Amino acid sequence: MPNSTAEKVRPVQKDRPGSKVNSLQDEIDRLTERFGTERKALIPILQEIKKRHHIISGYAMQCVADRLSISPAEVYGVVSFYSFLHEEYQGRIVIRLCRTISCDMAGKDAIARQIQNDLGIKFGETTPDGKFSLEWANCVGMCDQGPAIIVNEQVFTHVTPEKVQEIITACVKMYERTPDLFKKGNHNEHKK
Amino acid sequence: MNIRNEVTFASIRPKDGLTAALGKDRDVVVEEVLRSGLKGRGGAGFPTGVKWKLAAEAKAEEKYIICNADEGEPGTFKDRVILAEWADLVFEGMTIAGYAIGAKSGIIYLRGEYGYLRQALEDKLALRRTEGLLGDDVMGKKGFSFDIHIHMGCGAYVCGEESALIESLEGKRGESRNRPPFPVSEGLFGCPTVVNNVETLAWVAAIFALGPDWFKHVGTEKSSGYKLLSISGDVAHPGVYEFPMGTKISAILKAAGAERPKAAVVGGASGILVPAKDFKRAICFEDVSTGGSIIVLSEDRDFLDILENFQEFFADESCGQCTICRLGNVKLLEGIRLLKEGRCTTKHLQELCTLGSSMRAASKCGLGQASPNMFLSILQHFKGEVLGRPQADDHFVNKRKAS
Numbered sequence: 400m401p402n403s404t405a406e407k408v409r410p411v412q413k414d415r416p417g418s419k420v421n422s423l424q425d426e427i428d429r430l431t432e433r434f435g436t437e438r439k440a441l442i443p444i445l446q447e448i449k450k451r452h453h454i455i456s457g458y459a460m461q462c463v464a465d466r467l468s469i470s471p472a473e474v475y476g477v478v479s480f481y482s483f484l485h486e487e488y489q490g491r492i493v494i495r496l497c498r499t500i501s502c503d504m505a506g507k508d509a510i511a512r513q514i515q516n517d518l519g520i521k522f523g524e525t526t527p528d529g530k531f532s533l534e535w536a537n538c539v540g541m542c543d544q545g546p547a548i549i550v551n552e553q554v555f556t557h558v559t560p561e562k563v564q565e566i567i568t569a570c571v572k573m574y575e576r577t578p579d580l581f582k583k584g585n586h587n588e589h590k591k
Numbered sequence: 592m593n594i595r596n597e598v599t600f601a602s603i604r605p606k607d608g609l610t611a612a613l614g615k616d617r618d619v620v621v622e623e624v625l626r627s628g629l630k631g632r633g634g635a636g637f638p639t640g641v642k643w644k645l646a647a648e649a650k651a652e653e654k655y656i657i658c659n660a661d662e663g664e665p666g667t668f669k670d671r672v673i674l675a676e677w678a679d680l681v682f683e684g685m686t687i688a689g690y691a692i693g694a695k696s697g698i699i700y701l702r703g704e705y706g707y708l709r710q711a712l713e714d715k716l717a718l719r720r721t722e723g724l725l726g727d728d729v730m731g732k733k734g735f736s737f738d739i740h741i742h743m744g745c746g747a748y749v750c751g752e753e754s755a756l757i758e759s760l761e762g763k764r765g766e767s768r769n770r771p772p773f774p775v776s777e778g779l780f781g782c783p784t785v786v787n788n789v790e791t792l793a794w795v796a797a798i799f800a801l802g803p804d805w806f807k808h809v810g811t812e813k814s815s816g817y818k819l820l821s822i823s824g825d826v827a828h829p830g831v832y833e834f835p836m837g838t839k840i841s842a843i844l845k846a847a848g849a850e851r852p853k854a855a856v857v858g859g860a861s862g863i864l865v866p867a868k869d870f871k872r873a874i875c876f877e878d879v880s881t882g883g884s885i886i887v888l889s890e891d892r893d894f895l896d897i898l899e900n901f902q903e904f905f906a907d908e909s910c911g912q913c914t915i916c917r918l919g920n921v922k923l924l925e926g927i928r929l930l931k932e933g934r935c936t937t938k939h940l941q942e943l944c945t946l947g948s949s950m951r952a953a954s955k956c957g958l959g960q961a962s963p964n965m966f967l968s969i970l971q972h973f974k975g976e977v978l979g980r981p982q983a984d985d986h987f988v989n990k991r992k993a994s
């Protein structure tokens with residue numbers, strides 16, 4: 400699923416002290432220790448970077464390319480191919496609504512409208528505070544219980560418009576319990 | 592979990608199949624899979640025994656077993672249920688496959704959307720290692736080592752296609768390969784590789800637990816055994832069902848409580864549309880073949896809405912390597928929108944059908960080849976319903992004519 404062409408909200412780019420650069424390089428070094436430096440390590444490394452930083456910046460791609468001795472264009476080619484890897488910043492909570500046939504027949508359009516209303520963003524966008532991104536998903540394998548939503552790695556089924564706000568609140572609660580997730584400014588760390 | 596009838600897997604005791612298989616010679620194991628008549632449950636229906644035999648005969652240092660858990664075909668969810676409920680049977684099937692072809696490592700390619708299943712699977716794998724069901728000398732069998740790792744997919748439907756899946760495992764874009772060579776001779780990292788669907792591997796464990804003849808005697812001449820079906824859409828009881836191969840669509844829809852069905856989409860977006868008059872047809876490889884998806888459409892559904900949804904899916908998921916698949920799917924989508932607006936000429940429709948036939952013939956992988964199926968299928972059965980739709984803005988059309 401190629402990434403949506405809709406304009407994504409980018410966080411403000413700030414100057415970053417040199418130590419941060421090194422911290423990303425160190426982090427990628429640790430990832431190569433874990434996954435190796437062969438080409439097959441590329442996707443697991445990118446998945447980890449995405450999970451931790453919610454973005455795979457040009458700078459991160461360059462570092463990974465250096466470590467795996469491949470061209471940055473190759474890394475970019477991979478990042479742009481997979482819908483779960485992103486070169487753009489995504490919120491800590493990524494809400495994906497299934498738009499495929501069974502969920503469509505079960506009423507996904509009403510859910511789509513209500514989520515957009517309640518988050519104040521459109522599909523393909525991120526809230527200005529960096530908490531939420533809203534994306535479409537293709538069939539997520541919950542067709543018997545649609546409409547279905549996947550929030551990060553959790554799935555919600557039989558969603559109704561009135562449940563949307565409940566789900567959003569539950570997500571905020573759940574992620575507020577997780578350390579670091581909403582730490583201010585964290586998402587700017589690895590922007591070049 | 593919406594498991595709606597009795598599923599054989601629930602009655603199989605873990606370890607039975609593996610114990611039985613490891614008690615036999617490797618070639619006997621392959622022979623018994625052949626004898627069972629098991630064919631792939633992922634959609635293509637290739638005989639599993641033949642695939643294994645080719646991989647077993649290939650000479651190589653390394654070989655791989657891949658469990659295809661990318662389940663992305665719209666309307667399919669039975670692999671999710673198998674992985675949640677009976678994962679040990681899948682692990683056993685992989686281990687048996689590893690023993691049969693001489694592979695030491697197995698990989699589960701789990702779609703990213705099923706990330707929530709991962710931890711439970713890792714825990715089960717860890718337990719199997721401590722119980723000696725994975726690792727060196729599996730179940731005390733000297734010289735047979737096998738382990739299984741999980742690789743997460745990243746949200747690309749085409750990666751369910753086996754050669755694209757292999758590319759993805761190698762750290763590349765999920766773009767399908769030219770064949771031959773087939774994965775059984777040159778697959779992952781150029782080594783002989785068996786790619787099997789989740790359900791296929793679980794059936795392997797069941798076949799060794801209950802015997803190949805038990806399996807062979809269920810189903811039809813060319814389609815042995817049972818099939819798990821994922822049923823959704825306009826039915827009272829959506830969920831996973833097990834039926835013997837050869838069961839009539841009408842019987843399946845009755846069991847699921849279909850509500851005034853007008854047609855059923857069998858095989859997902861890549862499948863075909865079966866109109867109500869053909870419900871006497873049967874689910875099996877020699878009649879209506881499916882990876883497991885059945886979506887029921889009631890009389891209230893508009894085929895053009897359904898078609899537009901499927902076509903958006905393909906336009907979105909095409910990997911873009913072949914021009915005909917990349918652009919053809921966009922053209923078909925535009926055509927469907929013209930039909931919806933009541934502005935498609937019969938001549939243009941004819942051109943779109945020709946385009947669809949070319950896509951079938953000229954696309955490199957199954958995605959492009961199957962992508963016009965639903966379009967052609969709906970036009971074949973319900974052309975009258977899609978032509979001559981009212982135009983939302985007649986004024987606009989008149990203005991265009993004038994200019």
Ligand SMILES: Cc1cc2nc3c(=O)[nH]c(=O)nc-3n(C[C@H](O)[C@H](O)[C@H](O)COP(=O)(O)O)c2cc1C
Nearest residue numbers: 631632633659661662663751752753787788791957
């Ligand atoms: C576009 C496309 C998507 C596919 N997706 C899947 C899938 O999600 N799961 C699967 O098992 N097979 C899928 N297949 C079929 C695989 O290529 C392959 O035939 C199958 O995994 C072989 O296993 P089997 O023989 O056990 O069915 C797909 C094929 C195509 C062309």
Ligand code: SF4
Nearest residue numbers: 910912913916956959
């Ligand atoms: S047919 Fe489509 S999906 Fe398959 S290789 Fe060609 S462009 Fe990619």
Ligand code: FES
Nearest residue numbers: 497502539541542
């Ligand atoms: S169609 Fe939405 S989960 Fe399958």
